[in-house]
Amino acid sequence: MPRPYKCRRISxxxxxxxxxxxGIPLSMxxxxxxxxxxxEALRLKDLLxxxxxxAALQMNISRPTFQRMLYSARYKVADALLNGKALRIEGGxxxxxxxPCCQRQTPSCQPDPPKQT
Structure with missing residues (x-):
């Protein structure tokens, strides 16, 4: 049985x-x-x-989870900057x-907003 979900907190x-x-069209x-x-992980660690x-305590997550999240965020930002990709911040x-935390398993949860193109 998986561990219960721990809601992440952002400011x-x-x-x-x-x-x-x-200078590059979005379609390309x-x-x-x-x-x-x-x-939020980037903001807390790299900006503040x-x-x-x-930072993990502020986000209500464990330090190892924060570290994995930060690594993932830094990779995505570096990939976008160095390889000329667009970067969209959304979801989660x-x-x-x-x-209150919105968990996708509950019927009252609002879905992620639609992507804008």
């Missing part, structure tokens, strides 16, 4: 959710998707300079500060 939805190389680009939680344990299952 806010990123204000900008899409980045792409200048590959795209990497960064989850909202991965963006928190230690992994402190999380709570914003004190709002």
């Amino acid at each position: 806010e939805i990123p204000k900008v959710a899409y980045y792409k190389p200048a 680009l590959e795209e990497n998707q960064l989850s909202t939680e991965e963006a 300079g928190l230690e992994q344990a402190q 299952v999380f709570e914003i500060d004190a709002r």
Whole structure:
């Protein structure tokens, strides 16, 4: 039996959710998707300079989970920057500060917003 899901906490939805190389039409680009939680991990560790344990505590996850999330986020960002891919920030299952966590298994959960093209 799998462990129960532990809701991830973020401080806010990123204000900008899409980045792409200048001068290349969107239709010609590959795209990497960064989850909202991965963006929060980057913000806490790389922008605010928190230690992994402190950032993990703030996100309500274990330090190893935070480390895996941070590694995944850094890989996706580096791949997009160095290989000329677009980067979309969206999706995930999380709570914003004190709002309740949306888990996909519950009928009251709002689905991820549709992708904009």
